[in-house]
């Protein structure tokens with residue numbers, strides 16, 4: 001396989017690259033239920049929050065460019081959810097379909113297992129067939145759909161919930 005960058009823990013200097021990936025998706029797709037691009041300060045706060053709560057942020061970087069990132073965090077804040085995480089994986093739109101997402105999700109699952117989590121939840125816009133297929137290849141199963149819970153680009157959006165129970 002062609003070497004497509006290094007996978008590593010994100011550092012502060014990677015956050016601008018992460019922000020660019022997210023802001024592209026916010027403005028061009030329904031992958032995120034957000035309307036406005038985020039600021040660098042907001043994304044740095046997100047990163048600090050992950051670090052303070054011992055949640056990972058990982059990146060694939062090639063020649064200083066962030067090609068993709070992955071992370072997870074609390075699924076819901078109440079204490080009895082403590083063994084369940086919700087994750088995200090985003091790959092720069094010019095680098096989709098090259099195995100970068102696969103490397104990131106594989107690593108996130110390994111980290112979740114290492115940290116003793118029991119379930120991973122993917123919350124995916126139902127139009128995002130690529131992401132649903134992507135998660136299926138890792139053994140995530142569709143649990144259900146929430147109808148018309150989002151509204152973006154002048155239309156209602158459905159959410160698909162997928163779950164992986166970690167052995």
Ligand SMILES: CC(C)(COP(=O)(O)OP(=O)(O)OC[C@H]1O[C@@H](n2cnc3c(N)ncnc32)[C@H](O)[C@@H]1OP(=O)(O)O)[C@@H](O)C(=O)NCCC(=O)NCCS
Nearest residue numbers: 031089090091096097098099100101102124130131133134
């Ligand atoms: C979804 C996403 C993370 C996948 O990452 P990627 O690097 O493009 O995917 P990979 O090349 O690692 O693909 C891994 C597998 O996922 C599946 N897959 C990925 N993208 C797919 C697509 N668009 N359609 C169908 N299957 C897809 C394939 O089964 C693929 O396996 P294969 O290479 O053996 O065919 C990426 O396309 C992305 O960032 N999309 C936009 C943001 C997003 O939707 N993030 C997820 C939010 S829930």
